[in-house]
Amino acid sequence: MKTLTDLEIASKAKMQPIEKIAEKAGIPIDALELYGKFKAKINVDLIPKETNQAKVVLVTATSPTPAGEGKSTVTVGLGDALSRLGKKTMVALREPSLGPVMGVKGGATGGGFSQVVPMEDINLHFTGDLHAITTVNNALSAMIDNHLHQGNLLNIDPRRITWKRVMDMNDRALRHITIGLGGPAQGVPREEGFDITVASEIMAVFCLATDLSDLKERLAQIVIGYTYEKEAITVRDLGVEGALTLLLKDAFKPNLVQTIEGTPALIHGGPFANIAHGCNSLIATNTARNLADFVVTEAGFGSDLGAEKFMDIKARKGNFQPDAVVLVTTIRALKMQGGVAKQELKSENSSAVELGLVNLEKHVETIRAFGVQPVVALNHFIGDSESELQKVQQWCKTNAVKIALTNVWKDGGAGGEELAKEVLKALDEPNEFAPIYDVEQSVEEKVTAIVQKVYGGLGVLFTDQALKDLAEIQKNGWDLLPVCMAKTQYSFSDDPKKLGRPTDFMITIRSILPKLGAGFLVCLTGDIMTMPGLPKQPAALKMDIDEDGKAKGLM
Template sequence: MTEKAKPLTDLQIATEAVMQPIGEIAKKAGIPEEAVEPYGRYKAKIDIDKLPVSKKNGKVVLVSATSPTPAGEGKSTVTVGLADALSKLGEKSMIALREPSLGPVMGIKGGAAGGGYAQVLPMEEINLHFNGDIHAITTANNALSAMIDNHLHQGNALNIDPRRITWKRVLDMNDRALRHVTVGLGGPAQGVPREDGFDITVASEIMAVFCLSTSLTDLKERISQIVIGYTYDKEAVTVRDLGVEGALTLLLKEAFKPNLVQTIEGTPALIHGGPFANIAHGCNSLIATNTARQLADIVVTEAGFGSDLGAEKFMDIKARIGGFSPDAIVLVTTIRALKMHGGVAKTDLNAENVQAVKDGIANLDKHIETVRAFGVEPVIALNRFITDSHDELQFVLSHCKEKGVRAALTDVWGQGGEGGIELAKHVLSLLEEPNQFAPLYDVEQPVLEKITTIVQKVYGGKGVILTDKARKDLLAIESNGWDILPICMAKTQYSFSDDPKKLGRPEDFTITIREIIPKLGAGFLVCLTGDIMTMPGLPKKPAALSMDVDDKGNAIGLM
């Protein structure tokens, strides 16, 4: 008996794929040669100032998901496969995705460029450094930190209170040892001693500003509005007060150009910016999305984690700032995820358990309700795994039909675009129908009212509790007139609540806000909940332990 061949890994599939020269991909997307700045043979930056003027506004399809689990749902894979399927059906489609952060790549995730035969390429380079954008953001962030400490050292003309500096240094790696540090030690020549800390780069306000700016001019203005701390008189100090917004914008000007790559099937993709969704707003850059809307008839994009995090922020923050609305929303789920929400351990997911799927389906139902609360009808992408049984799959499809929700079984990991044809047809059908999209709240509402709206309508919670620290933060925000900004909730991705262990659809819970941080450059208020960290730590067995490189420079173990 011959031994059954093991399926190829994502890296093997990506390595064996034949890529088209990036100039051919640009031509397919309608990008003139003079706007293409190649970074090797298969990547390029796009100079948007050299694109032809277009009044086209392609339709936006947002891909979100049910609450993520360690089993993995394949949201990026479905995003890529859906765009490929739309291309197969003759639609001019384009993808807009976030850039992977090295923290998750080396930590628990392993990679973020899709999977199987629904990947963006070159997968290895996209996951590792990718044109240096995140490094540029790291440099700009830390240049600001250097300017702040130099200002203190040179006499502190702005009267900055070193105890009230809120700006942190960043590193694009999960490194818990850097969460709290002391700088300036070693005597007067080494600066002013003070407490400091590191966030991960993708949680930096520079990253959020980068992704929400519409032009270099807008980028510089937003950077100038960033609050870095407070004076001894408790007055806010901004980057404009330091006079370094021009220098920071200069550091970012090349990174600000969107990156063009391709899928395995040759669909053009813009990958640009990468804020976390459980800490920041979780969407690729607005400039990449708008560029794709100019070039394509249908733009397939995604927002991080489930609809309670990335999708909510996409609609309440990004779409509001960008002046557009999602025309359709895809919710990705899997039998494996629903089983985990139904109480099954990760080690037992391969065994058929229809009852667990029934128990976990409440999580999907809440995400459907959340999307509909925005006035948009979802399509369910049931991402198929080889361990799924017929009865398990049929239960979910029948359940969706009873709920009046379009649903499609997808296998883009194994079949590429062909495995997403049914999903693509549902999406096209939905795009023909008008929707009544609207953000959930008005920015003029009181801050606590806006937070409560998210907790009740998106999470299904009963209310909000503010700690004493959060109440003090809110008073300061209101006194400074910053209370008319949207809300960016920093919350665990695993649960609708602020307790990551409460899976499924928890009820009768409250959300505790421990701190409210004004991000004036980004244009939102970050509300920290639970024990969410702005600098994650590595797991016990990081993905990096499986990574290597051979003698010819080929990557090993990059998933």
């Protein structure tokens, strides 16, 4: 019997009208702005505010591998499982970026019978939020260059403009370009570059703002560059924060969709976790907390990236905590961490699993460092042997770690009920959650805390450029902000080839970028790129459309 693809499963799903999903979630019909039959934006101002806030379950993972761990799949399956157990639950996810969709992933809405739908719409243009964020970013760029062209009253130094243009696609050719060539009528020539939209400060602002007023104020605080006297220039100085907010006002409303099993899902915002803070919008999470009793959300990549930023940046800003943390891993991932090549993963190799358990061990330690006891979700794949599964289960038992075998890809919510029961037990137990550092600490102390407590490294090396950036940050009084580490997702270190649990390593900070609108400092490590490139065989090569206009090849 042929195994159905994720797209085929999603296309056969019998979706409920979005009004029914809203009713289930307790959203008044007047608060809905319909985008067809199965999608809607929500006007949160028209939702009654409740005093009882939901329990927040954060789903994270061990270090990602090309084999894929299924973190979003488990997130959706856990939400469905809690719903099956009679719990009023909402799922809160990030919006997929077209860069990874067309590049490596091919889709980011879960998998199998544990998906959010309509899968095709969500993975492509959805409700246009990422296009709006791209437009706002580039509108600001146009206004900066127009200001230079029209006389430069603010005395902006074109050599010190830090703001970049963006696009929602991997395009390495745009990382470093020159603009304004062709004579005086074409503007002021200068060096420029593109980031990917989901790494932009506009995306981070969008995802951390609590309401429209906060959004406008955060946009106003964005630093776009410096004068010839090295004084910071902000969006407020340009006077365009109102126009930028206007362009974002509709996109800022959370998007309501559903899982295949009809659990309400909010999908809104999508910052990268290896560059930005890797969490869905705060306004969507808070809306779900207001409506449900349980909110299942995810943070990008492993616990060293998305989960650390969820707890040190998002939870701090949102004034809430994760009440439970699920740590997703797979036999395939552990075998790769144990040294097995991707093409050899189908072969049973219990010894490689045992070697790879050091990666799981460090992620467990990381979650515990925040004062929370994780629940390991062992995401089952066809081909996992009983011996391999037992290796992981025995390790968890020996180390007093809760674990549940999940099979949500094949069985949907039913395959996640064991995990849901373990999560409910964890929610009944008190935790001692606390961020890993205090914002009052110096930047060096905050970065060192992350490197030592989260990554397991020895310490930090600051390049000359990073020290120069740090001095500028301290001079301007920006050093009391949280830090957002931009680091490879494949390793605890800043070298993507160091798998498993590397030791005795230093993290090199090559530069520090102040993101005042987002409210954090971005520390660029190693060779991390803010504009990725496409792989040799991008997922787009497998995508097509049939004669009826239906998508093909979205994984």
